[in-house]
Amino acid sequence: MKIINTPREMRALSQEWRCAGESIGFVPTMGALHEGHLSLAQAARRECNKFVASIFVNPTQFGPDEDFAEYARPFERDCALLEEVGCDAVFAPAPQDIYGAGGSTASLGARAFVEVGGLSELWEGATRPGHLRGVATVVAILFNVVRPTRAYFGEKDFQQLKVVEQMVHDLHFDLQIVPCETVRDADGLAMSSRNARLSPAERQAALLLSRALRAGVEMAHSGECDTTKLGAAMQAVCSEHPAVEVQYIAVVDAQTLATLPALDGRPARTLIAARVGSVRLIDNVPLN
């Protein structure tokens, strides 16, 4: 497995593969890999001739008060896991390789960003201003450097997936986005790099997020279509533990992410975001 640090080398390798007619699967990550990432890696490995993963903790998607500095960076462990899956190349640039000298949000000055209007302002966008602009921008940069045939994204970050799909469509990127189902621990907790920062008690409390989502699904399956009632029932589950501070619970149209007043047969999704102690978690499930 090659470890590549510069965009120039990554582009050259990708060009060589493309000229040889190879398909390239790509899994962008911020490292601290877990089973969720590995399921994306396995899909890319299975479905493409070559498989590249990137490890880059992207400064532009973190707000000033967020956990950029504390974000775990177990690079050697991540590389060992990717090698086990059969990864061909890890692209691990430094911030200055992606954003120029300085490489941090503070030093960006005049620069181009990718903004997916509408979708990026809802939910995560409203709670974390600038976050989805940072994601769309770095994903566009990574796509331009890696030039993948297919890129794999987890449904756990459902709004991120929708933003990336819209960007690829609107900016005519020549690649296919492959959505992959959320991977959960046996007790239902959605896999996330941030779970490692939960204390045992907080981890127990965090289970209320997936329990609340399941409660919503069960009510919908029993015929409840009023999304205000679904929301209230899910909020009640989360209120069972004082450490869980819900930021939003929303039943939305699965394509536009606009709030649905009632389930009406359109594909719908329930989104949840909550702080559990100092750790912010998100999760979601399909409703029909």
Ligand code: PAF
């Ligand atoms: O989901 C993530 O890990 C990140 O948002 C991504 C897609 C790698 C962009 O930095």
